[in-house]
Amino acid sequence: MTGSEYWMVWPANTAVSVLVVLLVAMAFLYAARKPVHHLIGSLGFLISGPLRIGARWLLAAANDMTQRNKAVLLAHGRQEVEQRIEREFERLGAMVTRDLQGYPALQRKLLDEITRVEEDYKKCGEVPPPPPEWVEAVTAMANVKSTGNEMVQKVLGEINRSVTSIHDKALADYRRAYETRHKILEGFMPFWRSLDKTMAQVDKKLTGLQSSTAAVDAHMEKFEQINAKTDKAEHALTVSAFTQFAIAFLVMAVASGGAFVNFKLIALPMSEMVGAGDYISSSLRTSEVAALVIIFVEASMGLFLMESLRITHLFPRIANLNEHMRHRMMWIALTLLVTLAGIEAALALMRDMLISDKQALLHSLATVQQAATDGWVARIPTAGQMLLGFILPFALAFIAIPLESLIYSTRTVGGVLLAGFVRTLAFVLRILGNLARRLSRVLINLYDVVIVLPLLIEHLVKAPRASAPGKSRRGADAEA
């Protein structure tokens, strides 16, 4: 018998040996069925229990985080809307003061113009005097029948001539009167125009006022929603925070590009000041660190300038300073910024000089002669570098605005992402817990499959007992 055949009951017959071993194993496994089932179930519970508890704890933590985020978000949103409403009211106040201050004068002007127009209108209403009473006499005379009397005809002829001349005169008077009225009406035009202009001005001012009040209404509605802590307000604020974050991030990326250009401008000339051979780390020169420090100092000065101008509100201590101190701080920051900008312009010039010197050296070392360049063309890069060196610090100063947005929006965005991550982790833990429980059940069933033969025998043995009359009756009673 070889080492691998020690388990064979009949070494000559492998199949029988395997069968016997299987039967014996089954018998043992059947005997240990209940404890093994219990063990597998306990193991499943042992694994799934802590996982489920962990999932529940994480979920509770995520909910807590969400509540805290909501509170912070609403508080921040409330503060922002309050500030906006305040600004809108300030604008409204300024508008009302500006427009209504001139309103009495405007009204007086309007009244004057209306009075004048009325007077002129009345003048236009004057009709020419009615025909004299003798017209009736003439009518009576006209009714006199002509008898061919020469005397009568002569009198009538005289009367006709007189009447014709009077008629012409009356007609001329009438025309003159109309002409005068037309002139008066023509004189109306500038007043009408002025009236129209004044009314349009009033209309424009009132429309502006109306739109401002509409904006205030919208802000007030938002404020009320925030105060009521509605989901709509929270959602709107969250979306706004994400947008702010994206915009601020983009602007910061652009500003980083500017800072990099700035760094390149001053890194080389800084080696002239602090030396080119000193290293902070294996690849970081001291001159490069010095250049970075200058850029950071410029950004800090810009930050203080923005703070003292009350454009940003990152430092409450600066915001709470009295006006005198705030102005003083603003001037100090501005002076330092201008000084640093001047230094940067000088460094940019030095950089150009160093590069030119290096180029000249390389040309003198090389066999190829240096190509001649135009004087003023060669100065363009120098001037450009100096200009960049002077402008970039001021441009960097404005980093404070996107930085503030980024800081405030990162709180919300980070909070939302963290809560989402914790929720996902809780979900994964819950899934793993359930998986462990289900796996233990699968293993129990698998165990039963292995010992299917003894179980079948057990079933066959128990089945007749179960179908016995007494038992079935008891079963029927129980069912009833």
Added chain:
Amino acid sequence: MIKRLFLAALLLVGMAVAGCGDSRSHSNAVYMLVDTSGTYAQEAGKAQLIINYLLGTLTAGDSLMVARVTSRSFSEKDIIAKATFDSRPSQANAQKRAFKDQIDAYVKTVRGTAYTDITGGLIQGAQFLNETGAGTKTIIIFSDMQEELDKATVRNFPISLKNIRIIAVNVVKLKTDNIDPRRYLGRLDAWQKRVEGAGASEWRVINDLERLDAIFSKS
């Protein structure tokens, strides 16, 4: 309490300042040996090109020394020019100009010597380079690597070139090498074994002067 806090802050600042800065040297030091023996003295123009390349490549804080290989090269008199460039780039450029002028003047008056003592030059170069304390130390040998010593000169003893890179440049083939190239290859192998045995960190041969950038590239 405030006093303690102040002392703690002072200690922290002190530690930060002490910890700040990399104490290792990042500078380069190059010692160039120019062979002037026999007919090789005619190659001095090429040596000038290499020196110009080194002047254009080395930066502020680096060191450059040029010495000639003569019958007995272990002497300060054989140093043609040496300079440690100022940490200010503008000053370093001025030093480089002065260095170039010295080399130009030497090339005009170069004369051939009877023997070639490369080992003496290596010993002197190693001494100078170790004194600079530079992070990277390189000896450039501008020679055909055929050492010829007079009977009185003793150079057959172990030398130390620990942590020094040795670069042989413009190793021209001699007439005898053309007859049997194994002589040339054997000569280079012998030098490689010798310098590596002396502790050199690297051995390299550059014959193409268009590939001088390999002088400073790490293998």
